[in-house]
Amino acid sequence: xxxxxxxxxxELLLGVIAIRLAVLVLVGWGLTLLPRQVGDGESACFPSPAxxxxxxxxxxxxxxxxxxxxxDDMLLHD
Numbered sequence: 001x002x003x004x005x006x007x008x009x010x011e012l013l014l015g016v017i018a019i020r021l022a023v024l025v026l027v028g029w030g031l032t033l034l035p036r037q038v039g040d041g042e043s044a045c046f047p048s049p050a051x052x053x054x055x056x057x058x059x060x061x062x063x064x065x066x067x068x069x070x071x072d073d074m075l076l077h078d
Contacts, residue, residue, distance in 0.1 A: 007015075
């Protein structure tokens with residue numbers, strides 16, 4: 001005795017969704033394992049001219065009034 005089994009529409013739809021989800025998971029894991037690329041054609045070994053000029057000039061210290069205002073603002077929002 002032969003039986004002909006057919007796939008219903010919901011089984012087919014669930015199968016397609018499962019395959020697409022598996023592909024998305026594999027692509028996501030693949031992207032996390034790839035090394036990050038350097039953007040804008042800059043070399044990872046040499047800093048850009050903008051960062052070199054920033055490195056030459058020391059950072060300015062924040063005045064006490066500005067720091068107090070920032071602290072007051074943070075405490076106000078907590």
